[in-house]
Amino acid sequence: MATERVGVGETQPPNAPPSGGRMDRLAHASMRVPFRLKVAAVWIVIFAILIFIFAAAKFDTEFMRSRADFILGGLQWTIIVALVSIVLALILALIGAFGRLSRNPIAYGVSGFYTSFFRGTPLIVQIFLITFALGPLVQNLGVSKRVQEFFILDPFVAGIIALGLNYGAYMTEIFRAGIQSVSHGQSEAAEALGMSYRQKMRRVVLPQAIRVIIPPTGNDFIAMLKDTALVSFAGVAVAQAEIFRRAELAGTEAFRPLEAFLLAAAAYWALTAVFTFFQARLERRLSTGYVRAGDEPKSKTRVPTPGPAGPIDVTAAEIPIEHAGPAGLPGQGH
């Protein structure tokens, strides 16, 4: 008996074989379970497997427990480095983006060189260069002693500058794309109203560009949290050691680098999760006015499409109405 499984307004894919009652009942039962719960179940299974592997590997958990405090103490420095670098990067990105969009040959050329060099060389090489090569370079220029000393940078500062420059280059392109994404009609209208370039940018273009810029920028910040680890290669003092450096120190002291780095990895993962959560909230906040109430910005319901034929076509069976989103049917949690 061929059963017709349909979604709303959907017809059975032509190639689907007729299926028995049990598969149907399973599909219907699964329909009632919220999507989020299913995803949670998947995560639980994955974590169970990870814990099993972890236990089987026989890591020295005693060591990990005793060093957890020390390694996590680097958290504040990781965050400080990332925050200061991202501010530097944002400033550079804004300037760089306007340079890339400019018709002035100097601005265009310099910003082009900046993005090319700092995207084209590895971050760790940049950290080394800024920490160790600036000093001798300036020395050979024959400037005064005080200026020379200024350029022998403290490794912590040098690392932040390198991170800022590097990410600024990547974010220049993000900002440029964001600015260009605002339709030209907006710019023309602003000019028609008599706004100067500055006013137009500040009041019309940039506010709209921000919405496009925030997701990749947030992404970059989350990536930067991990790149702060490279700053340790500049020779940062222990007093300012961030998570990775502390893991390295604790691990080498006890000849257990593996356990120490596992702890560091867990710390970075938790940090990333926290910031991802905040970024999602920021995105949602910024998208009011662009997204209709009743839609979810990130659609968790896959609109049933005819997929490859199979005994259970769960996507086809899910009726979108059950997951209408925040402003949807009563009883739906968010």
Add this chain to the structure above:
Amino acid sequence: MMQRIRIRGLFAMVAVLAMVAAACGGDETDGAGSGGGNAGEGVCATHPADAGDLLAEICSKGTITVSTDPAYPPQSSLNVETGEFEGFDIDVATEIANQLGVDIAWEEPNWNAIIAGNWQGRWDMSVGSMTVTVERAEVLNFSPAYYFTPAAVAVPTDSSVSSVDQLSGTTVAVCAGCTYDHYLSGTLDIPGFDFGVSPIAEPVVKGYDTDSTAIQAVLSGQADAVMSALPTLEKAIDKGREIKVVGEPLFYEPLSVAIDKSSELDPTSLVDEVSAIVEEMHADGTLSELSMKWFGEDLTVSAE
């Protein structure tokens, strides 16, 4: 409309944070902050203050800055509980500072920056178990050797290897760029020493960032054996790593205190004074004592 004031405020806050961080960045020293502070005693008491050389500057500052890499127990490591550096190198450097009559401050640059010379005055002296090699002697001044490290090979405890010749053609883990790396590749060049041919023929050498990682590599099966300083291997065994030393030490390398040749101020007097201090420490048994404390054996006399 963009909430400009709030965002500006955020920027301002983070900018202030940046300045605070940078300010804190420069000032803090760590590890063992002082060396007993006998200002006015020791070498600095007799060295003319107007000599205008590196030693005079150190004496007038009252502090000597020493570089160390706390990734190498028992020579230098960070005691996580006390937050101080500890190790054989740390003690030797502290004693040298005492003899000079100054306090000690620590820097932790990358090892490659130390052996490359041209320190830019960031630190004055390196007491880091550095082997004197011909290339390094071009950019650094060395004191007489303050101890000799035997280099040995270790394998996992359950390995069937019992002598070093059985390791020919196998993979050996070393810390990259260390003397063991050069020794296995046949390029180790120490003035005054002849090492002959390495008993491990045609090894596949794998370099890692520290000895600790190299030992981990052997335990993880990435390499068949690890070559490192004997005290380091013994410390690892002490801390419960399942490796065993194979055979006798392959060579002894002389390790010295290093001072930058290209420093702005003339380093000659500092080199001379430090060399004299090292020889005195040999003569009065200080070095032997420290060696027994950290290595369990006296490595300060050449066993050649």
